[in-house]
Amino acid sequence: MxxxxxxxxxxxxxxxxxxxxxxxxxxxxxxxxxxxxxxxISQYANPLGNIMAGGKPITGSTATTGDLKFKRTYQDGKVYAPVTGYASQSYGSNQLEALDRTVLDGSDSRLKNPLEALTREPSKPGDVMTTIDPAVQKAAYKGLGNNTGAAVALDPETGKVLALASTPSYDPSAFSGSGTSDQKAWLKLSKDKDQPMLNRALRQTYPPGSAFKLVVAAAALEDGLYSSVDEPTKSPDPYRLPGTVTDMKNENASAPCKNATIRTALQYSCNTVFAKMAVNLGESKLGAEAKKLGFDRSELDIPVRAAKSVYPSGMDDSQTALSGMGQFDVTATPLQMAMVSSAIANDGKLMKPYEVDRTTDGSAGALDRTDPETFTQAMSESTAKELRSAMQTVVQKGTGTNAKIPGVEVGGKTGTAQHGENNSGNPFAWFVSYADDGSGHKVAVAVVVEDSDAPRADISGGGLAGPIAKSMMSAAVDGGAAS
Incomplete structure (x- = not known):
């Protein structure tokens, strides 16, 4: 015993x-x-807090039957899905819905009231106030239309993300519950070859093509290779790739690319000029400037993490030449290219992008707030000024005339990036730009059209992506009054 x-x-x-x-x-x-x-059961026992854009909710909650009493709803779900992400009773959550889950479901300790321990009442959920401008977001989504692509708009002076669009998109409401219809919707989206649930604005990288020439020009001016955008570059046309018998030519055979200035080379998008410029600078100097602008950063959180944009290393001279026109193994997200334009628009200072202004206790009280933060001094003020001048020439009388906005200073750079085996795929069409209405409204934009219904011969950054960028910039500056 x-x-x-x-x-x-x-x-x-x-x-x-x-x-x-x-x-x-x-x-x-x-x-x-x-x-x-x-x-x-606990998370969905009560209505969730809301994600807000422009001071208005873009999410909601609705009552259901069963153990999970409420499910998430979305306003204009397809428009804002790249911002909100999804919250599903069956499939979990992602993006802001996941990162700010404790605020939205009321379990954050900062939302606790001592009296709730006695009354056993649940804490009131908080809200997430985004930096998104609904007018710019809707302009981006509408502009992309049926095309596959993405668009990003930034406030150059603060880093606020004003728009984050990706198409094709999806409605998170379709599978926010736990019923049979939710399961069918999830399965359909998961198997869709067009990947509507992929956030192309943040998570997809593309060869930036000629839009990357802005980075090369910045590096050349910063290094002192050229004193201004109006100094002749002593570039041949055609340009023989170093160590090869291959001559690089320009798309427009009649373009004045021989010995062109940076201004003219950007205006006509002269491949020969920037290929030679990249070789003269060398991989190291060009890579250093790319890094200042955000390339090769593996942890860029806004707070959703963006994919890493890459400027390759270990290249020979001919590969470095190709990198100068945004080809070879150079890759960039649309966010990254918007950051390039943002730094140029902000006198060379690159602000860290962010899409959450603050989280609140469901009323006026802020739980935390995001303060603007300098990411890098990507280039000198004088270099940024020179590049803005050259980008304005691109819009006024170059390949970017589709982005003109009357009464507004607009600068841009087009890009048409080859991809696929032996360049067999339809080119990606880029437009990277900024707008300044002179009264305190500035915006930096990047648009990429990955796939469209246009014939291959008609695919160009200025033709496809330029008008989308224009509509976004018009919505951002002066409340769209300039459009």
């Missing part, structure tokens, strides 16, 4: 120790496990 009692006591002590360990150490893991139904 004594031995049995001692043994039983030991078992009780071991059980108590194990329960204590589970609660104290493993408790959070079990609580946050996606298979824990209690977590979902």
């Amino acid at each position: 004594r031995r049995a009692s001692v043994f039983s006591l030991l078992l009780v002590l071991l059980l108590l120790a194990w329960v204590t360990y589970v609660q104290a150490v493993e408790g959070s893991g079990f609580r946050d496990n996606s298979h824990n139904e209690r977590t979902a």
